[in-house]
Amino acid sequence: MYRRIRELREDADLTQKQMSAILHCSQQVYSNYELGQRDIPTSILIALAKHFKTSTAGVRPHSCGGGSRLYTRLDR
Numbered sequence: 525m526y527r528r529i530r531e532l533r534e535d536a537d538l539t540q541k542q543m544s545a546i547l548h549c550s551q552q553v554y555s556n557y558e559l560g561q562r563d564i565p566t567s568i569l570i571a572l573a574k575h576f577k578t579s580t581a582g583v584r585p586h587s588c589g590g591g592s593r594l595y596t597r598l599d600r
Contacts, residue, residue: 525564525583525584526557526558526559526560528583528584529557529558529564529572529583530558532572532576532583533558536576540554540555540558546571546575547568547571547572547575549568569583
């Protein structure tokens with residue numbers, strides 16, 4: 525998932541600082557999400573999906589690789 529949120533951000537030509545402002549968190553916290561050093565809270569996952577106009581499944585990677593964390597699907 526962590527790589528996926530970076531891909532989404534870069535495809536939108538946004539910096540980490542801009543993305544952190546959108547999500548109302550610090551740039552360091554957002555960087556930790558992208559690096560997989562911090563779990564992404566459900567509220568941030570939903571905010572990412574809304575910002576990128578996708579479902580929460582669209583924020584997650586298309587396949588589960590080794591070491592991936594399991595997140596509850598919140599799609600409606």
